[in-house]
Every structure is written in structure tokens, then in C-alpha cells.
Amino acid sequence: MAVSTLYKGRHRRNNVALSLCIAATVFGLIWLVIILAELVWKGVGGLSLSVFTHLTKGPGDNGGLLNPIVGSLIMTTLGTVIGTPIGLLAGTYMAEYGQFSKLTIVVRFINDILLSAPSIVIGLFIYVVLVAHGVGHYSGIAGAVSLAVIVIPVVVRTTEDMLTLVPVTLREAASALGMPRSLYLWNVAYRAASAGLVTGVLLAVARISGETAPLLFTALGNTLWSTDLLQPMASLPQVIFNYAGSAYTDFQQLAWTGALIITFVVLMLSISARMIVAIGGVKK
């Protein structure tokens, strides 16, 4: 009798705890559904061709988001182009040349901290370096560089992870043929890990295309059409930030539409990154 109550008690506790876990999961997923549903609900209404073809204008002037979209494209592309080679090389060093060196341990530690460092601090850093001193004023190039600083740790991390996954036998085969490390990396390791490396870059692009905080005090924003990298440049997240806080309903509508566009792009990027990994992160 005593045994059976003890057993029942344990069983009951088990059921209660596990039900709570299931409830937690449902609770966590509900937010994803609610946020996405709300975003589509509010954003789709404002989606029209003029959003993509008109420049930002005054309230009530049927403005669009053309210059912020172009600005975002320019700065995201440039940020990726600057950040990716540095990240790729650093990751290569950690996985290949400095595999057993103390420097690698330090770099890995610092890189992991940079990976989660507040992006607003990176914005301030670039402000001090490029806006207050280097270029001397707010500019598109400062925005691109601040995004590049965010790209680097993401790419470093995935590059190191992916290169260490390349089977040792491939390296041994390459060494047996007399290949130096550079040729092994270029012709064997990068090829075997190419899908994984592309994933890292895609994740980095996904990360920076929604970044707002660092752009506020580097690229600043621009209500006019400008592709000059030395001038302030508009970006989609920054326009959303400014428009959402405004009192005009058409600005708020544009902010929702812009938010929908960004979320769509970011989700597409992360989903395709995951699919590439699922198909073949590292060929073995």
C-alpha cells in the first residue's frame, strides 16, 4: 500500500512536470505565430508597387521605401564583402594553421564574445573611429563597416566549425600527393566545406539585414536619393524606426510594410541557410 502511494506520487509529479514542459513549448511557439500573423496582417495592406518605386516623401505624399531599400542593399552587400574574407581567413587560421596554438584559444574566446556583443556598442565604436575622426561625418561607408564588424564573428565561427568537420582522410590524401596546406585548403577543404561556408555567410547576411542600432549613428539615414558612400545613407531598419515613432498613419503603415519586407528576407535567408546545411554541410 505504501509502495503504491509512493509510486503514484512520483508518477503524478512526473505528469505535472512534463505537462508544464509541453505548456512551455506551446507558449514559446505561440509568440512566433502571433508576431508573424500580426506582421503579415498589418504589413500586407500597405504592400504595393509604389513602396518599391517611390522615394521616401513627406507625410500624405504617397511616398515609398525605394531609397531605404537600395541603401540597405548597398550597405549589407558592402558589409558582407568586407567582413567575409576577414572572417574566412581568421576561421581558416583557427582550424588549420593555428589548430593547436594558444592564439586560437584566445581568438575563439574573444570571437564568441564579439558574436554576442551588443550591436549598439559596435555602432558607437565605428562612430568614434569613422564618423568623429576618419571620414568626419555620417556616411554610408561607416554604416557598411559597422555591419562588417558584425559579419566577421559569425563567419569566423562557422568557418572554423565547418573546416574542422572536413574528414582527416581527405587531408592525408592531399598531403600524400605533396600538396602544401594552401593548395589543400583551396582545392580540398574549401570545396568539401563549401555548403557550410555559404551557410555561414547567409546567416551573417540575415543577421545584418535587420540590424538597426549600429546604423543610427554611422549611416544616419537620408530622406533623399543618394548612393554616394561618403554621404549619409538611408536604410530600411532605420526608416522603420523613425516612421514607427511618427504620428502619421501613412508613415506607420510604411513602417509595418518595411518590417514585413525585412522579416521575409531574413526568414528566407535563414531557412535557405538551414536547407543548405541539411542537404550537405560538409561533403564526406
Place this chain on the structure above:
Amino acid sequence: MAEVAVNSAAGTYARQQDRSRALRWFNLTDTTFRLASLSAAVFVLLLLGGIIISLIIGAMPAFQKFGLNFLTVQRWDPNADIYGALAPIYGTIVTSVIAMVIAVPIGLGIAIFLTEICPPWLRRPIGIAIELLAGIPSIIYGIWGFFVFAPVLQQTVQPFLINTLGQIPGIGNLFAGPPYGIGILTAGLILAIMVLPFITSISRDVFESVPPVLKEAGYGLGCTTWEVVTKIVLPFTRIGVVGGVMLGLGRALGETMAVTFVVGNAHRISASILAPGTTISATIANEFQEAVGDLYTSSLIALGLILFFITFLVLAAARYMLMRLDQKAGK
């Protein structure tokens, strides 16, 4: 005959030439590649050094003017050019604590569900959904929180809290005042939603590092699933879980756009968590473009330095703990 000998001698010579040229080329590319990759790795270190040094340089005027009082004074008055960081520091810590109190149990619950209860075919879709939640840009959370979440809170949850918990002496002060909608509590709740995926995915990875043998031994002794989780999985992964939680905390402390929309941007410390407040990141994001005068800008950069210092400590501790778990798991 002689001709052939001469030819083959010339051929050997040419081959040797080729080979030494190829070797030189190999050496050159290898050295270049090694140096380039080494300098990129060193560059990552310099990046961190650069961030710290440039923030210190930028913050210098503010620290010279206010000294350590910058950290302890609540008054933030651009008109009088007097700046104290206490209110933003307080707001940053309180919103993050609220976020962690809510997100940690829920995140661990989801991780337990994913590793112990969930049928295998459902594991991947739910895992991916949680990770997508982590990928949504923070400005989306901000705009959603501002237009949708805050008004709902103002009409439902906050009046309820004021009428129930707010009436209890003592802790009632935490829930006093009118329902603003935006405020410290709302910012904390939004942060909780944002850090939930980080805590979930790290704890899931950490739980999966438990050797199956240990769990099987537990089940073999007749443990229930919950007993296996609390007596085997959690003790084994304790350091890793704490590391994951602190990683989430690091995110919460530095999160900017989501908080900026809903925290209320009021430079004061209120007893009530329903009242508007501000955080370090929200202050910088809101005021930087309008900051006139070197001291104002410098004070904002000083705020950034404080934020970086706090998050650096939290993240370093988190990484250290996760590294120790990896060593334990023999990775």
C-alpha cells in the same frame, strides 16, 4: 645516341627547373596564406581592443567631468549639461532580470520537452521554429511591442496587476500607478520573448551532451522521466545551463531596438515596474542623433562603455562555463 643523351640531360634540367619553380610557388602561396590567415585572426583580437580603446577615448570627457559620480547620479539633464547614468543602469538591470525570471524556466521547459518528451519527427520542426524566432530582427519585436503588445497590456494585464498585487502592502509598490502600457515591465516581457530562443537552443544542445548510458541507467532503476531530468540531466549539465542562461542575459542587457520602443524613455527610477523608465541602450539609441555638445555625446559613449563592460563580464563568464562543460564532455 649522343643527341638523345644531350636531350635527356636538357629534359632533366628543365624538369628540375620546373620542380624548383613549383616548389617556390608552393612555398610562396603557403607563406602568404598562412600570414594572411594569421593576420585575420589577430585582427579579430584588435577589433575587441579597438572597441574598448575607442569607447574609452570617446567617454573620456564625461568621466573627467563627472568622475565616478557618473555611475551614482540619477539626474540626466541635457539642458544643464549634467549627466548621471544611474537610471539607465538601473533600467537595464531590472528589465533583464524580469526577462530572465520569465524566460529561464520556460526555455528550460522547452529544452526538456525537445530532448526528453518530444516524438522524434516533431523535434526538428519545433527546433527550427524556435531558431527562426531567434532570427527575427529586434526592430520587429520593437514595432510589434509598441503597436500591439503594449496596448493589450495596458488594457488587460496591467489593470489586473494593479488591482490584485498592487493592493498588497509591500510588494504592492512594485505594481502601483496608472497602467501606461509602455514601461519597465513591458520591456522586460519583450526581452523575455527575445531571449527565450537563445536559452532554449543552448540548453537543448547542452542536454543532448548527456551520455545516453547515464540516462538509461536512471530509467533502468525505474526513474520517471522527470526524475531522470532533475537527478541526472540537470546535475550533469549544470555549468552548461548556467552558461546558456548567462548568454541569454548578455543578449538581454545589450538589446536595443525592441526595448527602445516600449521602455518609455524616462530618466527616472520608479519603485513601480509599471512606470516608464529607460535602459542604457535605449538612451543611446534615442538621444545620440540629437545630442548637441561634446559632453552630451561623450556621456552617451560612456554609457556604451559601461554597457560593454557589463556584457563583457557576463559573456566571458558564460563562455568560460560552456567551455568547461565541453571539456567535461571530452570534446
